[in-house]
Every structure is written in structure tokens, then in C-alpha cells.
Amino acid sequence: MEIDTFSIHCDELIGLIWAQLSRYDKMHLRLTSKSVSRSSDMLVTRLSEPLDWMRCTNSASAFERAVDRFPNLRMVVNSFMENSDVRALSKLRQLEKITSPSTSSTYGSSSRFINLPRISPHDRLDLSPLTSCLRLQHLEITMLKPCSLDISPLASCTHLKRLELRDKCVIHSNFSTLATCTALQYLSLRDCYTLAETLELAAFHELRTLHVLHCHLLQTINLSQCSALSELLVCYCPKLERLEAPQNGFPNLEKSNLCGCTAMSDLAFVMDSLMLLSLSCHQTNVRGLQPLEGLLGLKTLNISGCPVSSLSPLSSCLSLTSLSMTGCVLVSDVSPLADLRYLTFLDIRGCELVTDWSVLRHVQNLLFGIAHVDGS
Incomplete structure (x- = not known):
């Protein structure tokens, strides 16, 4: 008789269940805990793929038993990482992926930890x-409380392609210690603190996606050898002043978002390949759009709140389909559009110095601001 699905709620029986499960070579295993008490809940479902996935929440003893029973696990989903989890994971020599349950991305303007936590x-x-x-190719670490983190041991994981650190991590070692991880393609830091003022990423030649959010102490990001970069999302890092780009720029960069980086002033990193650029933030130092001149591939641009006064560089951005410029109070002439x-x-709310809207009559399919064009 084949058992497809069953549940169990007693820790005392887990050992017996492991003994039964060890007979199967193909299944889907989920292990969770409803509370910190002895009660736990386990659901096992037969699948066509080898046993390679497990989720564990606040159930350290059961998690360790699972690791002992299934040493060939290739993927683990863990809600919050603790030292006991890491010690257990060290037994999984075939492990390729450590991830967290799916969470909604938040790019809001406020962070839970503005100051360095004690x-x-x-x-x-x-x-x-x-x-x-x-x-190991994929590692996500989510913390339940503020915790210091030394990432240098990951230098041994030379196949690492994706690294995500989020929520309350205080990173004491520089990313230059991971220079051996040359396969890294995706790096995400959210609500983290790097004690170094510079994020050294030059060693990651294959890096394609970089997300850095709410890293309040960061001042410089060194991407001088990251010519493969295609997506750059750096938001609400108020002290960030510089992005060190390769000598020939980022020829593959398609999307860039610098919302909330109020100290940024240099747009020299933009390239012809750029299709989306968001600079939406108030009190920014980005005052001129000259680096955008001639970007024929640029389709979406958000400069809301930026103290720019001239739109002239945009006249040559012939592929532009969406432009948000809410609150650009210094703009008085929209004729370049x-x-x-x-x-x-076109979102032109708050552009109070603009008095002549007639030039926008020639813009086809204008969805916003038609009333102003007609003078009503």
C-alpha cells in the first residue's frame, strides 16, 4: 500500500515516521511547527521528483532528525536562520539551495532600523x-532579531550564484573576502548594515542583479569589474554617494532604480542599453539629465521630486513611453517632449512653473495632462 499524504502532531512519533519515510526515494517533505511547544505538524506528499525540499520553522530537534535521516537533501526552506540550523545543514553535502518562504518585496521609504542596532x-x-x-548555489538568510554576521566562511562555496541577506544582519566582513565566489550572479542586501563604508563587489565579474535596500551606512559601491550587470536596484541608502562603474560602463544595464538615495549626484554609469531608470526622491543631488541624452533604448523614466530645471536632454530619448516628473518644481519648459x-x-503634477502646454498637443496617446493641454 502506498501512502500519499499523512499528518502527525506528536514529537514522540517523529522517529517512527522517519523510519517509514526512509523507504521512499521520491517524495515531497514539509516539516513545520505550530508553536514552541513539543507539538509539531508534519506533512509528507509523494512527488515524482527525488526528496529535495524541506521547510522548518522553530523546530530545531525535528529539523536535525530530518537532516540525519535524509543526508542527500538538495534544497531546504527555512523561515529564520539560527546557529542550530547552520550546524545541522553542514551534514548535507549535496545541498544546493537554502531559501526562505516567499515574502513580498518592500521598497518603502522607511526602514525598521535607521540606526545601528545594539x-x-x-x-x-x-x-x-x-x-x-x-x-551550495543559492543562499538566503533572514534573521528573527538583530544579529552580527561574518560572511567570510562562504568563500568555500565557490559555486554560489545567488546570495540574499535580509532583516537585521550586521555584516562585519567585507564582500571582498568572497572573491573566490566568481560565479555569483545575484546579490540582495535588505535592511542590512555593512560596517565598511564601501561595498566591494569588483570581484564578481558575473554579477547580473544587485539589490541594496535600506543600507543606511553605505557610502560607495565598487562595481568596477561588473560589466555583466543588467539590473541595479539601490534604494533608500541615504549616505550613498558613488557607484564605481567599469571603465566602459555597464553595456548590459537595462534597469536602474536609485529611489531615496538622496546623496547621489553622478549618473555617469548610464549606458545606451538602459530601458528603465527611476530617480524618484526628494532632496536628491541629481540636478541635470545630460547623461541621459541620446539613450535611444530608454522607455521608462521617473524623475519625480528631482531638482532638475531642463528637460532638453530628453528630446533625443525617442523611445520614451512613460515619464513621471511629479513635483519637478523647477521645470518651466516642456517643449523638449x-x-x-x-x-x-506623462505625470506632470506639481510642475507649477509650466505655463505653455500647447507643445504637448503633438504628443500622441498622451494619457495624463490632456486637460492642461486644452487649457481647461
Whole structure:
């Protein structure tokens, strides 16, 4: 008789269940815990793929038993990382992916931790056991409370392609210690603190996606060797002043978002390949759009709140379809937009110095501001 699905609620029986499960070589395993009490809930479902996925929440003992029973696990989903979890994971020599349950991305303008949190010497996540996980390609770490983190042990994970650190991590080591992780393609830091003022990423030649959000102490990001970068999302890092780009720029960069980086002033990194650029933020130092001149591939631009006074560089952005410029109070002339025949969305709220809207009569399919064009 084949068992497709069953549930169990008693820790005392988990050992018996492991004994039964070890007979199967193909299944889907989910292990959760409803509370910190002895009660736990386990759901097992037969699938056509080898046993390779497990989710564990606040159930350290059951998690360790699962690891002992299934040493060939390739993927683990863990809600919050703790030292006991890392020690157990070190036994999984085939492990390729450590991830967290799906969470909605939040790019809001406020962070839960504006100032560097106080951390006791005991609040430290030790990643050294992961040095034995040589096949690891994907690592996500979400913290339940502020915790210091030394990422240098990950240097042994030379196959690492995706690294995500979020929520309350205080990173004590520089990313230059991961220079051996040359396969890294995706890096995300959210609500983290890097004690170094510069984020050294030059060693990651294959880096394609970089997300840095709410990293309040960061001043410089070194991307001088990251010519493969295609997506750059750096939001609400108020002290960030510089992005060090490769000598020939980012020839593959298609999307860039610098919302809330109020100290940024240099747009020299933009390239012809750029299709989306968002600079929406108040009190920014980006005052001129000259670097955008001639970007024939640019389709979406958000400069809301930027103290720009001239739109002239946009006259040559012939592919532009969407332009948000809410609150650009210094703009008085919109005539550079007259020949942008693909422009279908224009948000011009708060541009109080603009008095002549007639030039926008020639813009086809204008969805916003028609009332102003007609003078009503």
C-alpha cells in the first residue's frame, strides 16, 4: 500500500515516521511547527521528483532528525536562520539551495532600523559549518532579531550564484573576502548594515542583479569589474554617494532604480542599453539629465521630486513611453517632449512653473495632462 499524504502532531512519533519515510526515494517533505511547544505538524506528499525540499520553522530537534535521516537533501526552506540550523545543514553535502518562504518585496521609504542596532556578543550567526556545503548555489538568510554576521566562511562555496541577506544582519566582513565566489550572479542586501563604508563587489565579474535596500551606512559601491550587470536596484541608502562603474560602463544595464538615495549626484554609469531608470526622491543631488541624452533604448523614466530645471536632454530619448516628473518644481519648459511620439504616460503634477502646454498637443496617446493641454 502506498501512502500519499499523512499528518502527525506528536514529537514522540517523529522517529517512527522517519523510519517509514526512509523507504521512499521520491517524495515531497514539509516539516513545520505550530508553536514552541513539543507539538509539531508534519506533512509528507509523494512527488515524482527525488526528496529535495524541506521547510522548518522553530523546530530545531525535528529539523536535525530530518537532516540525519535524509543526508542527500538538495534544497531546504527555512523561515529564520539560527546557529542550530547552520550546524545541522553542514551534514548535507549535496545541498544546493537554502531559501526562505516567499515574502513580498518592500521598497518603502522607511526602514525598521535607521540606526545601528545594539547587539550582544551572543547574537552572532556562525556560518562556518557551511564550508562543507561545497555544492551550495543559492543562499538566503533572514534573521528573527538583530544579529552580527561574518560572511567570510562562504568563500568555500565557490559555486554560489545567488546570495540574499535580509532583516537585521550586521555584516562585519567585507564582500571582498568572497572573491573566490566568481560565479555569483545575484546579490540582495535588505535592511542590512555593512560596517565598511564601501561595498566591494569588483570581484564578481558575473554579477547580473544587485539589490541594496535600506543600507543606511553605505557610502560607495565598487562595481568596477561588473560589466555583466543588467539590473541595479539601490534604494533608500541615504549616505550613498558613488557607484564605481567599469571603465566602459555597464553595456548590459537595462534597469536602474536609485529611489531615496538622496546623496547621489553622478549618473555617469548610464549606458545606451538602459530601458528603465527611476530617480524618484526628494532632496536628491541629481540636478541635470545630460547623461541621459541620446539613450535611444530608454522607455521608462521617473524623475519625480528631482531638482532638475531642463528637460532638453530628453528630446533625443525617442523611445520614451512613460515619464513621471511629479513635483519637478523647477521645470518651466516642456517643449523638449514635443517630438517624443511614443510617449503614452506623462505625470506632470506639481510642475507649477509650466505655463505653455500647447507643445504637448503633438504628443500622441498622451494619457495624463490632456486637460492642461486644452487649457481647461
